[in-house]
Amino acid sequence: MGKMIYLMGKSSSGKDTVFKYLLENRSFDLKKVVPYTTRPIRAGEVEGEEYHFTDDAGFEKIQAEGKVIEYRIYNTYYGPWYYFTVDDDSIDLNFNNYLTIGTLESYLKTAAYFGKEKVLPVLLEVDDGERLQRALDRERFQKVPGYMEMCRRFLADAEDFAEEKIKEAGISKRFKNNNFDNCIKEIEEYIKEGI
Numbered sequence: 001m002g003k004m005i006y007l008m009g010k011s012s013s014g015k016d017t018v019f020k021y022l023l024e025n026r027s028f029d030l031k032k033v034v035p036y037t038t039r040p041i042r043a044g045e046v047e048g049e050e051y052h053f054t055d056d057a058g059f060e061k062i063q064a065e066g067k068v069i070e071y072r073i074y075n076t077y078y079g080p081w082y083y084f085t086v087d088d089d090s091i092d093l094n095f096n097n098y099l100t101i102g103t104l105e106s107y108l109k110t111a112a113y114f115g116k117e118k119v120l121p122v123l124l125e126v127d128d129g130e131r132l133q134r135a136l137d138r139e140r141f142q143k144v145p146g147y148m149e150m151c152r153r154f155l156a157d158a159e160d161f162a163e164e165k166i167k168e169a170g171i172s173k174r175f176k177n178n179n180f181d182n183c184i185k186e187i188e189e190y191i192k193e194g195i
Contacts, residue, residue: 004110004118006121014134017180030098031096043143104161135153
């Protein structure tokens with residue numbers, strides 16, 4: 001029986017870096033869950049790698065087909081963007097272990113869909129000042145930096161990952177991502193115990 005490793009954390013907490021590292025760790029043989037989004041593709045992103053990119057009509061079509069596992073809508077500086085996970089026959093927990101990235105809200109919806117015992121939460125944490133600096137550094141490399149949206153996301157994280165919500169989700173184990181090597185070692189041990 002497989003498990004889904006569910007990476008989550010506030011923006012710029014290192015989720016993408018941890019995700020890539022865990023995928024390359026052949027001892028876990030994790031398959032990647034590629035989420036969908038209606039937001040525009042960023043510089044350096046590739047369709048089907050980080051996300052499947054679609055538009056509002058694409059989201060509505062998939063939802064009408066009953067294939068949306070969970071979705072979130074963000075009222076961004078640029079307008080509403082959807083992020084969602086689709087039951088597109090790429091996930092089979094009977095035979096494989098998977099790795100995905102999401103939010104606390106999407107973790108709860110995914111755990112409700114597959115069963116909480118099949119979804120292993122990995123919550124990354126980084127000091128807010130460090131996260132803000134990382135976000136700013138990343139945004140500077142974009143063709144058209146979106147500083148307003150970066151700030152909106154940063155502020156929204158305080159509510160989305162409020163302490164009471166983390167407790168209500170039943171997440172007791174957290175991973176401080178201040179030192180990557182130490183953090184990844186803890187995560188690897190946690191996954192070994194959980195799958």
